[in-house]
Amino acid sequence: xxxxxxxxxxxxxxxxxxxxxxxxxxxxxxxxxxxxxxxxxxxxxxxxxxxxxxxxxxxxxxxxxxxxxxxxxxxxxxxxxxxxxxxxxxxxxxxxxxxxxxxxxxxxxxxxxxxxxxxxxxxxxxxxxxxxxxxxxxxxxxxxxxxxxxxxxxxxxxxxxxxxxxxxxxxxxxxxxxxxxxxxxxxxxxxxxxxxxxxxxxxxxxxxxxxxxxxxxxxxxxxxxxxxxxxxxxxxxxxxxxxxxxxxxxxxxxxxxxxxxxxxxxxxxxxxxxxxxxxxxxxxxxxxxxxxxxxxxxxxxxxxxxxxxxxxxxxxxxxxxxxxxxxxxxxxxxxxxxxxxxxxxxxxxxxxxxxxxxxxxxxxxxxxxxxxxxxxxxxxxxxxxxxxxxxxxxxxxxxxxxxxxxxxxxxxxxxxxxxxxxxxxxxxxxxxxxxxxxxxxxxxxx
Amino acid sequence: xxxxxxxxxxxxxxxxxxxxxxxxxxxxxxxxxxxxxxxxxxxxxxxxxxxxxxxxxxxxxxxxxxxxxxxxxxxxxxxxxxxxxxxxxxxxxxxxxxxxxxxxxxxxxxxxxxxxxxxxxxxxxxxxxxxxxxxxxxxxxxxxxxxxxxxxxxxxxxxxxxxxxxxxxxxxxxxxxxxxxxxxxxxxxxxxxxxxxxxxxxxxxxxxxxxxxxxxxxxxxxxxxxxxxxxxxxxxxxxxxxxxxxxxxxxxxxxxxxxxxxxxxxxxxxxxxxxxxxxxxxxxxxxxxxxxxxxxxxxxxxxxxxxxxxxxxxxxxxxxxxxxxxxxxxxxxxxxxxxxxxxxxxxxxxxxxxxxxxxxxxxxxxxxxxxxxxxxxxxxxxxxxxxxxxxxxxxxxxxxxxxxxxxxxxxxxxxxxxxxxxxxxxxxxxxxxxxxxxxxxxxxx
Numbered sequence: 010x011x012x013x014x015x016x017x018x019x020x021x022x023x024x025x026x027x028x029x030x031x032x033x034x035x036x037x038x039x040x041x042x043x044x045x046x047x048x049x050x051x052x053x054x055x056x057x058x059x060x061x062x063x064x065x066x067x068x069x070x071x072x073x074x075x076x077x078x079x080x081x082x083x084x085x086x087x088x089x090x091x092x093x094x095x096x097x098x099x100x101x102x103x104x105x106x107x108x109x110x111x112x113x114x115x116x117x118x119x120x121x122x123x124x125x126x127x128x129x130x131x132x133x134x135x136x137x138x139x140x141x142x143x144x145x146x147x148x149x150x151x152x153x154x155x156x157x158x159x160x161x162x163x164x165x166x167x168x169x170x171x172x173x174x175x176x177x178x179x180x181x182x183x184x185x186x187x188x189x190x191x192x193x194x195x196x197x198x199x200x201x202x203x204x205x206x207x208x209x210x211x212x213x214x215x216x217x218x219x220x221x222x223x224x225x226x227x228x229x230x231x232x233x234x235x236x237x238x239x240x241x242x243x244x245x246x247x248x249x250x251x252x253x254x255x256x257x258x259x260x261x262x263x264x265x266x267x268x269x270x271x272x273x274x275x276x277x278x279x280x281x282x283x284x285x286x287x288x289x290x291x292x293x294x295x296x297x298x299x300x301x302x303x304x305x306x307x308x309x310x311x312x313x314x315x316x317x318x319x320x321x322x323x324x325x326x327x328x329x330x331x332x333x334x335x336x337x338x339x340x341x342x343x344x345x346x347x348x349x350x351x352x353x354x355x356x357x358x359x360x361x362x363x364x365x366x367x368x369x370x371x372x373x374x375x376x377x378x379x380x381x382x383x384x385x386x387x388x389x390x391x392x393x394x395x396x397x398x399x400x401x402x403x404x405x406x407x408x409x410x411x412x413x414x415x416x417x418x419x420x421x422x423x424x425x426x427x428x429x430x431x432x433x434x435x436x437x438x439x440x441x442x443x444x445x446x447x448x449x450x451x452x453x454x455x
Numbered sequence: 456x457x458x459x460x461x462x463x464x465x466x467x468x469x470x471x472x473x474x475x476x477x478x479x480x481x482x483x484x485x486x487x488x489x490x491x492x493x494x495x496x497x498x499x500x501x502x503x504x505x506x507x508x509x510x511x512x513x514x515x516x517x518x519x520x521x522x523x524x525x526x527x528x529x530x531x532x533x534x535x536x537x538x539x540x541x542x543x544x545x546x547x548x549x550x551x552x553x554x555x556x557x558x559x560x561x562x563x564x565x566x567x568x569x570x571x572x573x574x575x576x577x578x579x580x581x582x583x584x585x586x587x588x589x590x591x592x593x594x595x596x597x598x599x600x601x602x603x604x605x606x607x608x609x610x611x612x613x614x615x616x617x618x619x620x621x622x623x624x625x626x627x628x629x630x631x632x633x634x635x636x637x638x639x640x641x642x643x644x645x646x647x648x649x650x651x652x653x654x655x656x657x658x659x660x661x662x663x664x665x666x667x668x669x670x671x672x673x674x675x676x677x678x679x680x681x682x683x684x685x686x687x688x689x690x691x692x693x694x695x696x697x698x699x700x701x702x703x704x705x706x707x708x709x710x711x712x713x714x715x716x717x718x719x720x721x722x723x724x725x726x727x728x729x730x731x732x733x734x735x736x737x738x739x740x741x742x743x744x745x746x747x748x749x750x751x752x753x754x755x756x757x758x759x760x761x762x763x764x765x766x767x768x769x770x771x772x773x774x775x776x777x778x779x780x781x782x783x784x785x786x787x788x789x790x791x792x793x794x795x796x797x798x799x800x801x802x803x804x805x806x807x808x809x810x811x812x813x814x815x816x817x818x819x820x821x822x823x824x825x826x827x828x829x830x831x832x833x834x835x836x837x838x839x840x841x842x843x844x845x846x847x848x849x850x851x852x853x854x855x856x857x858x859x860x861x862x863x864x865x866x867x868x869x870x871x872x873x874x875x876x877x878x879x880x881x882x883x884x885x886x887x888x889x890x891x892x893x894x895x896x897x898x899x900x
Contacts, residue, residue, distance in 0.1 A: 025592075031520040039477070058596060069511075070479075148472040154508060217808075
């Protein structure tokens with residue numbers, strides 16, 4: 010699959026070298042620049058070993074199209090999105106593979122507000138890409154590159170309107186941070202200082218390779234678990250490479266699923282939000298949390314683009330996914346891990362309860378996520394067969410096929426970032442989950 | 456035949472920014488270059504064209520993609536880049552400059568190990584790699600390094616070869632016009648280090664060039680005026696990448712770019728070393744008079760710096776160049792270098808104690824006509840055929856187009872590699888004799 014490019018609104022994604030390379034990235038940047046109004050494009054990248062190289066292709070192509078570059082260099086994507094909501098930009102480009110393995114990378118296109126493109130905006134770019142019909146500036150009209158440092162104080166200032174900073178400061182939380190040597194690494198200290206944390210950072214050197222897959226999950230949490238246990242910390246957390254996702258480890262050194270992140274954050278926002286949006290594959294803990302704080306929750310397709318766009322059209326204050334992501338509309342239009350972390354700290358301070366106590370309230374749920382390698386040319390047949398098999402169970406087709414049975418639900422959908430089918434099964438009992446997995450494997454012949 | 460302004464040839468890639476020269480092409484060409492030479496340390500320098508930033512980022516992206524460890528040398532004259540490549544034992548270099556072309560153009564020039572342009576057969580192979588598009592991309596691209604003060608190596612080398620005391624004693628006043636090009640940040644310091652008093656015109660980096668960058672007499676009016684105004688002893692003009700040099704005498708009169716090389720060669724043979732000389736086939740015959748007088752061999756190579764440089768190596772020539780103002784001093788490096796040229800001409804002035812116009816006056820007069828005719832590639836071949844018929848009494852060489860020598864004049868007719876153009880050069884002992892032959896040629900066409 011090395012030679013296959015994935016082109017959609019969640020990014021132009023592929024393995025480097027291979028499907029994604031400087032030439033392809035240059036063409037996409039030129040195509041994107043061609044769709045934008047004159048002005049400047051905000052640009053950032055994560056710490057992957059190919060990101061700085063791809064950034065050079067982006068910078069050259071943007072200024073060749075006559076727009077200026079505000080080059081933020083190594084920066085978490087949510088920071089860029091935050092600032093784009095406050096300042097004037099024509100658009101944004103983030104070079105980051107997010108949670109994908111280190112050999113992958115992606116170019117993520119953002120509109121003037123820092124929002125992901127929707128499908129129609131995306132196809133405009135992709136059409137220009139295919140036609141090769143790029144806007145070219147003459148030598149007099151070429152753009153310029155400006156190197157900019159992210160104004161961290163503005164970020165904190167805005168954050169202090171959402172969480173009770175003093176209350177958190179008073180707690181003097183001891184926190185183990187694992188930014189996975191990603192784009193957030195350099196900002197850990199500032200964050201710790203701002204909230205008066207006793208911060209214990211690990212894997213916070215962006216010059217170094219990823220110590221583990223850059224995906225917040227239980228499997229990747231063993232280092233954080235060990236450090237929390239040995240230091241007696243109150244909480245530990247893991248980020249993905251561009252700081253958009255987060256998962257946690259409790260004070261006992263036990264990691265919990267990234268699915269827990271969004272429901273916990275909902276609890277933190279009690280009384281501050283009107284409505285939440287999530288996806289059809291997010292844990293039912295989200296429904297429980299929404300109910301607990303008395304707000305409605307609606308579900309849509311997977312991905313930042315669909316979740317945030319539904320939030321905007323529904324006027325929902327908050328949205329998130331089971332991947333450990335959360336967006337707070339009045340703060341920015343992006344999934345932001347440090348905002349999420351602040352909300353969790355705020356919850357712990359407000360309730361004056363440890364993480365293990367807070368999560369003990371959650372009803373029993375078991376979730377299993379399975380990835381099955383299916384090349385795109387086989388997806389159609391496999392999905393078609395599944396639709397047929399489950400058509401009598403009144404499935405939900407929001408994103409793939411979702412079937413709800415008593416005490417258990419499951420969803421099967423093609424991934425938009427990898428060449429896999431993603432199966433998500435969640436039930437009140439572990440056995441129910443396992444029997445569904447057996448059933449699916451049996452019926453799909455895998 | 457429709458002719459594109461994009462030129463992908465053995466000289467590199469050249470085009471107009473905003474039209475044909477896109478970041479995609481530059482990235483692809485840089486990937487091909489790094490693939491072809493097998494990565495390694497590759498230096499990148501540019502002239503002052505406003506498009507350098509766009510081109511440079513694309514070049515770095517392409518180099519990193521195919522395993523190179525790029526070195527960012529910023530604005531740097533091409534001879535300085537060549538010397539840096541040689542002295543630091545780098546694997547190659549890319550110069551971002553369209554040389555004497557107008558400001559809307561830009562180009563990549565490719566330098567091999569040892570600080571020479573790619574050999575013609577290498578450049579052809581590179582084009583093969585480029586068109587095949589199968590590049591050796593790496594999984595772990597390197598970072599970009601910055602070079603420290605890269606011009607100083609060049610300057611030190613020259614200053615070490617020149618008697619700066621004698622220049623200083625003579626209190627020589629120089630006006631220099633680097634055309635706001637790659638020499639601009641360095642040339643004033645350089646000439647001061649040689650011991651002269653310097654007035655720099657067109658020295659600032661501006662958006663766009665203050666004059667047409669080709670250092671031919673009609674583009675040098677600012678310099679000529681400044682020489683008169685400041686009562687300078689000599690004036691020098693460089694092109695945008697500072698490989699070519701033209702000179703203006705103390706009366707503000709351009710001596711013609713063919714004579715900058717001639718004076719440098721004359722001085723070198725008189726004062727430095729009796730060595731064979733190599734010039735290209737289009738260079739004035741005044742060089743023959745000089746080498747005859749000195750009793751050294753003269754060899755003529757194909758047009759193009761790399762051809763002159765390689766033949767200099769083969770023949771053990773210490774000095775040579777191209778008639779259009781490209782002086783090559785082997786002790787510095789076998790590349791065209793306006794800085795070496797200026798240093799030797801200044802030393803000549805100081806040592807001889809004569810005026811610049813007198814030095815020029817000591818050389819025999821020739822009159823050269825340079826002309827371009829539009830012709831398709833087929834027409835060009837027909838033109839060559841007609842002219843070789845017409846001038847069959849002369850001594851004919853077909854190494855590089857058609858060169859015909861007669862006792863009193865010679866002509867060189869050469870189709871361009873990149874444009875549907877035939878370049879015609881005629882040189883005679885007087886304007887009349889040159890014009891007469893030129894008319895005969897034009898009648899044939």
